[in-house]
Amino acid sequence: ETGVTQSPTHLIKTRGQQVTLRCSSQSGHNTVSWYQQALGQGPQFIFQYYREEENGRGNFPPRFSGLQFPNYSSELNVNALELDDSALYLCASSRRTPGTDTQYFGPGTRLTVL
Amino acid sequence: ELKVEQNPLFLSMQEGKNYTIYCNYSTTSDRLYWYRQDPGKSLESLFVLLSNGAVKQEGRLMASLDTKARLSTLHITAAVHDLSATYFCAVDPYNNNDMRFGAGTRLTVKP
Numbered sequence: 001e002t003g004v005t006q007s008p009t010h011l012i013k014t015r016g017q018q019v020t021l022r023c024s025s026q027s028g029h030n031t032v033s034w035y036q037q038a039l040g041q042g043p044q045f046i047f048q049y050y051r052e053e054e055n056g057r058g059n060f061p062p063r064f065s066g067l068q069f070p071n072y073s074s075e076l077n078v079n080a081l082e083l084d085d086s087a088l089y090l091c092a093s094s095r096r097t098p099g100t101d102t103q104y105f106g107p108g109t110r111l112t113v114l
Numbered sequence: 115e116l117k118v119e120q121n122p123l124f125l126s127m128q129e130g131k132n133y134t135i136y137c138n139y140s141t142t143s144d145r146l147y148w149y150r151q152d153p154g155k156s157l158e159s160l161f162v163l164l165s166n167g168a169v170k171q172e173g174r175l176m177a178s179l180d181t182k183a184r185l186s187t188l189h190i191t192a193a194v195h196d197l198s199a200t201y202f203c204a205v206d207p208y209n210n211n212d213m214r215f216g217a218g219t220r221l222t223v224k225p
Contacts, residue, residue, distance in 0.1 A: 002156075033212065042118075042202055042215035043157070056212045090156060102147065103213065105157040 002026060004093050004106035012112045013081050021076040021109045025093030031055070032074040033103060034066060037088040049074050078111075086113045116141050118205055120216035127193045127223050135188040135219045137203035146179050146186045147204045147213065157202065161188075193223045 003026035013019050025032050031050045035043035045058035049068035063079040072093070078085055088110050092103035117140040127133055137146070145164055149157040161170045163179035163186060170177050174197065176189045186203055200220045204213040 035215075042204075042217045043213075045212055045214060048212055056208070058212075092157075102159050102162045104159065105149075107156045 002104035002106065004091065004104050006089075006091055006106040006109050008109060009107070010110045010112075012114065014114050015081055015083060017081050017113075018077065018079045019081060019111060021078075021089050021091075021111070022073065023076070023091030023093075023106055024073045025091075026104050029093035029095055029104070030072050031094045032068055032072065033092045033094070034074070034076045035090045035092065036060075036085075037090060037108075038084075039087070043090055046076070081113045083113050086111060116205075116207060116214050118203065118214050118216040120201075120203060120219050123217060123219060125219055125221045127190070127221065129194055129223055129225055130192050132192065133190050135190070135201060135203075135221075137186040137188070137216055139184050139186075139203075139205045139207075139214075141184075141205075141207050142181070143184075143205035143207040144181060145206045145209070147206070148177050148186070148188055149202045149204065151200045151202065151218070153200075160201075190221075195223050195225065197221060198223045 005024045007022045033048040034046040037043040047057040052068045065077045068074045088108045090108045092105045094103045119138045121136045148160040161177040166181040168179045174191045179186045200218045202218045204215040
């Protein structure tokens, strides 16, 4: 157990709908990163939040957006869902100490888009 | 474009045998991570390699990093069934915990 929690565990949506996924970071961690892991592939970096601001973004369209709250928890929002958005969504938290700390992953949210 | 390539992608081993998984990356990175993932589960941190020549060992797994060659290896010694999982390497080229992962090596250890 890493202390990083995510909700919900599983989610089923239909194309065109919107979804919000939530992540609570490990105590003492102020940075949250979100990853998308399609079946049989490695995680792909979506974006990172530090002190409530986006601090880096991968190759994902603007319909993927996020928030970080003062308690460092975070949300990932996906609008206009597409079938290819079906994946395991992982959040990872870390301290903002570049070069010295590792990221700890939550259990993930399995999103299925029908 | 940053590329992180793992080799092999699939590995079937007999218990007791040794093998090495390779991770090549295409850009400068002083940090490299190894993670383990069991089916349907999240990622478990195995090793963080922070400098050229770094070597870390935990049980039957040993990881090394050569930043000049942009290569990391994960060596498995005397494999046991419990090591069956998918292993990912990842680099952090911007030193800000924005990690880029390889495709993973799916390891199966057979009796």
